[in-house]
Amino acid sequence: MLAIIKITFREAMGRKVVLISLILAAAFLGLYGTGVHFVARDLARHPNPMLAQMIYPQLLSFGLYFGGFIVSFLAIFSAVGAIASEIESGIIQTIIPKPVRRYEIVLGKFLGTGLFLALYAALFFMIIYLLINLKTGLELTGQWNAMALFTLQPVVLLAVTLCGSTMLPTIANGVVMFMLYAVSVIGGMVEQIGWLINNAALQHTGILASLIMPVDALYRKIVHVLMNPAGDPLQAIQQMGPFGSMSEPSVWMVVYAVLYVVSFTGLAVYLFSKRDI
Amino acid sequence: MxxxxxxxxxxxxxxxxxxxxxxxxxxxxxxxxxxxxxxxxxxxxxxxxxxxxxxxxxxxxxxxxxxxxxxxxxxxxxxxxxxxxxxxxxxxxxxxxxxxxxxxxxxxxxxxxxxxxxxxxxxxxxxxxxxxxxxxxxxxxxxxxxxxxxxxxxxxxxxxxxxxxxxxxxxxxxxxxxxxxxxxxxxxxxxxxxxxxxxxxxxxxxxxxxxxxxxxxxELRSAEINVEMRLEGITDQIRSVLVCIALSLTIKGNTVLASVSREEDIPLLAEAVIRGGGRLYELNLKRSSLEEMFISMAQEGENSAGDY
The missing domain is CATH 3.40.50.300 (P-loop containing nucleotide triphosphate hydrolases)
Incomplete structure (x- = not known):
């Protein structure tokens, strides 16, 4: 299995989508860093603590939201054809007859791509965190927990995309995965509106969307872990808006996300071990 | 083994x-x-x-x-x-x-x-x-x-x-x-x-x-041996004996094309002609190449199916 992990990791690193994603990430972080720099400079020149406490968390959550977006896209693109494209090209015919079990092929691909995505996401998170922390001096809590949750987001998408890749052609799988991701993102927005106007139906719709695809719930959890609003009414206001988190997803949602990863990876192993090539 | x-x-x-x-x-x-x-x-x-x-x-x-x-x-x-x-x-x-x-x-x-x-x-x-x-x-x-x-x-x-x-x-x-x-x-x-x-x-x-x-x-080559004979005086008796020996038989004028399954059947073909009063001028044995066997097997049954 180590050979599969190694080659998958190398392949993930060598993909053109990674290079483009790195360039776009650099452009995004450059713009984002510039924005943070000028906001921090202006607020340092004309101190306004209340405004600062309102704007800095918004900047952070904005950075993490779109950072998660980029990482999630990369996760889908990296895994969408992990198995399907090798079946389509015939590469898999040179691997299955070797002395490796089919589950080792699936797990090797999961671990190789997962390792790459986790490193990419962790680096992305650290850059955003350091930019905010160093430029604005915003005090944040639980950055390591938040980083772990940030790296879990692409892994969740990886598991379900890999599973889709064992039974769907590459393009069909890509379409399904982006739709699932959209369900999660829109569900998250709907839920925030539900909390804002205290509408239970919208809240439940958001929770249902999180159960279908828990990526957005993880993002909301990250925001809460970094900026715990407990006992601070001002910070509760900071959580308003599309990038905030007005209701903290419970720890069970994190447990659910981990089980989600395990289940879909297990299902991928099962489906691949049963299918004819 | x-x-x-x-x-x-x-x-x-x-x-x-x-x-x-x-x-x-x-x-x-x-x-x-x-x-x-x-x-x-x-x-x-x-x-x-x-x-x-x-x-x-x-x-x-x-x-x-x-x-x-x-x-x-x-x-x-x-x-x-x-x-x-x-x-x-x-x-x-x-x-x-x-x-x-x-x-x-x-x-x-x-x-x-x-x-x-x-x-x-x-x-x-x-x-x-x-x-x-x-x-x-x-x-x-x-x-x-x-x-x-x-x-x-x-x-x-x-x-x-x-x-x-x-x-x-x-x-x-x-x-x-x-x-x-x-x-x-x-x-x-x-x-x-x-x-x-x-x-x-x-x-x-x-x-x-x-x-x-x-x-x-x-073994496959010897599974079907093609024999070409040139003879004169083909009678119904010769024809009926040849049909019994050969797997398949085609007669065109003085030329007879017969397929047999064993080499031992070749002298039987000659004997049938002589005993029936025919005159045998030539007997050629043709072994199939793999390509001929391939084509013959690939087409086997297809022609007859086409006749119906």
Whole structure:
């Protein structure tokens, strides 16, 4: 299995989508860093603590939201054809007859791509965190927990995309995965509106969307872990808006996300071990 | 008998569609076995089933004495698929290293074996090139090198020379003959009948998913012997005796074309003519080439079906 992990990791690193994603990430972080720099400079020149406490968390959550977006896209693109494209090209015919079990092929691909995505996401998170922390001096809590949750987001998408890749052609799988991701993102927005106007139906719709695809719930959890609003009414206001988190997803949602990863990876192993090539 | 490949009623169905049915093969070790059949006959289905790419619907199969899917035995089996592609972004050497790792080869084995296979397939000096820069023929050689990596006891080669030029084909033939001399078994799936005829010990013909003939080339050739006779004075009596001896009989003027199943039947044909009062001027024996046998078997039943 180590050979599969190694080659998958190398392949993930060598993909053109990674290079483009790195360039776009650099452009995004450059713009984002510039924005943070000028906001921090202006607020340092004309101190306004209340405004600062309102704007800095918004900047952070904005950075993490779109950072998660980029990482999630990369996760889908990296895994969408992990198995399907090798079946389509015939590469898999040179691997299955070797002395490796089919589950080792699936797990090797999961671990190789997962390792790459986790490193990419962790680096992305650290850059955003350091930019905010160093430029604005915003005090944040639980950055390591938040980083772990940030790296879990692409892994969740990886598991379900890999599973889709064992039974769907590459393009069909890509379409399904982006739709699932959209369900999660829109569900998250709907839920925030539900909390804002205290509408239970919208809240439940958001929770249902999180159960279908828990990526957005993880993002909301990250925001809460970094900026715990407990006992601070001002910070509760900071959580308003599309990038905030007005209701903290419970720890069970994190447990659910981990089980989600395990289940879909297990299902991928099962489906691949049963299918004819 | 020590068998490299043994299948018993091996069947693969795709829903209601037949891939191959009731395949019974016994391939002894140390042979080159040719597997022939028209397109869509079920050749690739059988190879894929034996290689673990397809799951059989029913029946059994053993490779090197172990049931299909035995991981340990796979270390001793090499496979070159027909529609193969390798990781094009790797160099040839990196590709071999990856496949050697899949075979679980140690660093020492890799160090020894990789240069050997590179040299064997004639790609020395090209090992640092990326696979994507290789021509189709070079990729086929690279594929053969991957199959040769574990020093296999059994090799499955699906159209191994389809992209090669005549020199390349000769090189591959030489490798296969050399492997056989070393006691290896080779399962060769090929459309190049002259090649099969040159190197195979035994062959099997598959049609509509079923094996219709198998045996050594000589056995198959002698399964049907064509005899051409030029004679005068053909009577109904001669005709009726000839029909009893021959598998098939065609009479055109003074020329009689007869197919018999055994060599011993040839003098019986002559005797029938003489005893019936005919005069025999010429008797020629024609053995079928593999190509003729292939065409005849591929068309068997098709013509009669067309008459209805």
């Amino acid at each position: 020590d068998l490299a490949i043994e299948t018993l009623n091996l069947t693969k169905l795709y829903g209601h569609k037949v891939g191959c049915t009731d395949i019974c093969l016994r391939v002894p070790r140390g042979q080159i076995f040719g597997f022939l059949g028209p397109n869509g006959a079920g050749k690739s289905t059988l190879v894929k089933t034996l290689m673990g790419l397809l799951y059989p619907t029913s029946g059994e199969a053993r490779l090197l004495g172990k049931p299909l899917g035995d991981i340990a035995k796979r270390r001793k089996i090499g496979f070159l698929p027909e529609n193969f592609r390798y990781h094009e972004w790797l160099t040839f050497r990196q590709l071999l290293d990856f496949h050697a790792s899949l075979y679980g080869m140690s660093k020492t084995d890799k160090k020894q074996r990789i240069p050997w296979v590179i040299d064997k397939v004639g790609l020395s000096g090209r090992e640092s090139q990326k696979i994507r820069t290789y021509s189709k023929g070079m990729q086929q050689r690279a594929g053969l090198a991957c199959a040769l990596l574990p020093d296999p006891e059994l090799m499955f080669l699906d159209e191994p020379t389809s992209a090669l030029d005549p020199l390349g084909r000769r090189d591959v033939r030489n490798i296969l003959v050399e492997l056989r001399a070393g006691g290896k078994t080779i399962f060769l799936n090929s459309h190049l009948l002259s090649e099969v005829e040159m190197i195979c010990d035994t062959v099997a013909f598959i049609k509509h998913g079923t094996i219709i003939r198998q045996g050594t080339l000589d």
